[in-house]
Amino acid sequence: MKIQTAVAQEQGAQLTIEPVELDSPKANEVLVEIKASGICHTDAAGRDFATTPYPVALGHEGAGIVKEVGSSVTSVKPGDHVVLSFSYCGHCENCLTGHPANCVHLNELNFGGRHFDGTHRIHDENGKDISTFFGQSSFSTYSVVDEHGVTKVPTDVDINLLGPLGCGFQxxxxxxxxxxxxxxxxxxxxxxxxxxxxxxxxxxxxxxxxxxxxxxxxxxxxxxxxxxxxxxxxxxxxxxxxxxxxxxxxxxxxxxxxxxxxxxxxxxxxxxxxxxxxxxxxxxxxxxxxxxxxxxxxxxxxxxxxxEGDAIPQLFIPKLVKYFKKGLFPIDRLVKYYNYNDINQAFKDSADGSVIKPIVKINQ
The missing domain is CATH 3.40.50.720 (NAD(P)-binding Rossmann-like Domain)
Structure with missing residues (x-):
């Protein structure tokens, strides 16, 4: 499907919002309509320090609504509100003992630019592969994410606020x-x-x-x-x-x-x-x-x-939402919202410290 995504074409380049092609989700994957995505220092590192091969579609604090699920996905369904978090394999010793943030494949899955099967999901208009970031590239209108990277959240909390629970707040x-x-x-x-x-x-x-x-x-x-x-x-x-x-x-x-x-x-x-x-x-x-x-x-x-706070996102993120609803974790006091086209200004405000947590609204 045709989508838009914010791409760093080369090291240190400002992001450009570009039309690209997004592959359909495979059996273990979920298609998410991104509503908003937080900006984190790790995104700036991806832009400036070549942590992931260029060109790279950045964004890793996404939140949105499930549109389609692969045939083997059981944890979410279309219409669910979800927060996207880091990628992990789910099969190594660290994952199986409750420490997915210490997954032995963490770096390759989050910074290698490819999905679990070693292929790309995002391609430019000429068919050239674009690297995925943190298995989600959430500065996009839509993302295809492995089921491990998706956490269901309640629908009675503004989905635009929740993306940073997937990384910075977590x-x-x-x-x-x-x-x-x-x-x-x-x-x-x-x-x-x-x-x-x-x-x-x-x-x-x-x-x-x-x-x-x-x-x-x-x-x-x-x-x-x-x-x-x-x-x-x-x-x-x-x-x-x-x-x-x-x-x-x-x-x-x-x-x-x-x-x-x-x-x-x-x-x-x-x-x-x-x-x-x-x-x-x-x-x-x-x-x-x-x-x-x-x-x-x-x-x-x-x-x-x-x-990542040594968290299991699917267990910990819902707890943080409960703390927020009880007034114990007032993350809404830390954020400022930006329009999609103002994404580079949001990066600038994050870097100079004038905004604690910028959140870019995408599909509104």
Missing amino acids: TGAGTVLNYLKPEFGSSIVIFGTGAVGLSAMMAAKIIGMDHIIAVDIHDNRLELAKKLGATEIINSKNHNPEEIIKGLVKSGVEYSIDTTGVPGVIKQAVHVLKPSGTCALLGMAGDVTFNIQEEVMGESKKVVGVI
């Missing part, structure tokens, strides 16, 4: 609720108050943690963090967060999360931990140098990377 909240599983009354520091950091912070509030400390360089984001549940806020441009945190929690905090990927901030996130504390790394980062004895092993600290 990553932050899931890191707290699924991976760290902090105790009631414990303490956490969250470095970076973008969509991922604020989602983690709201999850920490759901747990009932005593200290939920938000660190950022933007006062407007810190003020929002305070309204959404942060017990203390620190502008690290003006203050040394390590000194302030040690003043608040003398022995150090049990948990910390870095969402920035900045090497110096990552080191701070480790330094503020109490002995045996855990630092979860969520941001894309390069080299970071530690003195293992003095900074990590000598106090039994744990530094871990967490992907």
Whole structure:
């Protein structure tokens, strides 16, 4: 079928909305009419850092309505509202033990540009293959997605709002609720108050943690963090967060999360931990140098990377929707909507920090 999709033709190029051909869903696949899709830093990485072969149709926080299902699909039917999330094989040891975000095929399925069977679903007007992103390419009017990447959600919540539950909101909240599983009354520091950091912070509030400390360089984001549940806020441009945190929690905090990927901030996130504390790394980062004895092993600290909040999307996303409906996870306060033709402006606003979570409306 003929659709439109937003394509990065080459590294660093702005997206262009182009007419393309989308193949019909195969037995294990679902055709989804995309209503809206969130913009995440991973989309910018796909545009700028060649994570996926070019040309690539970007988008990986899609939400929409099922239009057609393959012959072997049983979890959804036409008319269902769905959120699209990451691709996983469902058959490897990590998938079968409840950790699909650690699927041994995760990188090839999400960044390799092809579907499960090794073929493409999107082709330009000359028949040339276009890479799929995260198994969905949701900056499109329609997407063909493997059943593993589709999660049914209630129809009584605005479908335009829900796409980021498939990645950014899931990553932050899931890191707290699924991976760290902090105790009631414990303490956490969250470095970076973008969509991922604020989602983690709201999850920490759901747990009932005593200290939920938000660190950022933007006062407007810190003020929002305070309204959404942060017990203390620190502008690290003006203050040394390590000194302030040690003043608040003398022995150090049990948990910390870095969402920035900045090497110096990552080191701070480790330094503020109490002995045996855990630092979860969520941001894309390069080299970071530690003195293992003095900074990590000598106090039994744990530094871990967490992907997609260690979530099973089909179980976790509906829980987040329930939290939202109860007023415990107010993601609507983080978003700004854009028209499809304004997608590049939405990327710009995300990059400069003026908008926490842009959402592009597509089929309206």
